[in-house]
Amino acid sequence: RKEVEQDPGPFNVPEGATVAFNCTYSNSASQSFFWYRQDCRKEPKLLMSVYSSGNEDGRFTAQLNRASQYISLLIRDSKLSDSATYLCVVSNQAGTALIFGKGTTLSVSS
Amino acid sequence: NAGVTQTPKFRVLKTGQSMTLLCAQDMNHEYMYWYRQDPGMGLRLIHYSVGEGTTAKGEVPDGYNVSRLKKQNFLLGLESAAPSQTSVYFCASRGLGVDEQFFGPGTRLTVL
Numbered sequence: 001r002k003e004v005e006q007d008p009g010p011f012n013v014p015e016g017a018t019v020a021f022n023c024t025y026s027n028s029a030s031q032s033f034f035w036y037r038q039d040c041r042k043e044p045k046l047l048m049s050v051y052s053s054g055n056e057d058g059r060f061t062a063q064l065n066r067a068s069q070y071i072s073l074l075i076r077d078s079k080l081s082d083s084a085t086y087l088c089v090v091s092n093q094a095g096t097a098l099i100f101g102k103g104t105t106l107s108v109s110s
Numbered sequence: 111n112a113g114v115t116q117t118p119k120f121r122v123l124k125t126g127q128s129m130t131l132l133c134a135q136d137m138n139h140e141y142m143y144w145y146r147q148d149p150g151m152g153l154r155l156i157h158y159s160v161g162e163g164t165t166a167k168g169e170v171p172d173g174y175n176v177s178r179l180k181k182q183n184f185l186l187g188l189e190s191a192a193p194s195q196t197s198v199y200f201c202a203s204r205g206l207g208v209d210e211q212f213f214g215p216g217t218r219l220t221v222l
Contacts, residue, residue, distance in 0.1 A: 032209050034209065041216075042215070042216075043200055043213035043214060043216055044153070044200070046210045046211070049209060049210075087152070087153070091209075096141070096160055097143065097155055097168065098143075098211060100152050100153040100154075102150065102151065102152035103152055
């Protein structure tokens, strides 16, 4: 089992749609969880951290289920500018490094 | 405040040549990282450093060496480049007690 697995994508959705990305991780000792966004040929940037209680930032909602080792990202009212690759990221057991999923590509069309 | 910068932005090497990629950060971060990103493979950690003078191996360290002689700089060396090292290389840094890693703009390396 890969350490961080994501939906393969790509996701092609119209503007205004709601889209959900899922991710599973293998190391139950991981303590920190994130979603990063990467635009084409650019560096990854932090979108949001993910907490067990769930957290929301505008149109974005992230959830963590430690028992199932499952992370999700929900994007509501998709915008053209949301088109990017979304990376699920988990810390290693020591908390010194991050492990990245391969990413899921989202394309929002008008 | 430039954040994380990488030099060079692009480079083409011939098989067997050597080169050094430079990463610099002006945020006084303790942790620094080198990743490579290949199509279909995602970001993979090559080496990292938890402080000046320290380095550690990541997931794919073979063929690379690193040095962290100054806190703000993290160098990635390729002693004898191979076509399999054609990739986009990203450097990142992180402060103590902070989760977020900040990435540089990347170096696109082609080995012929």
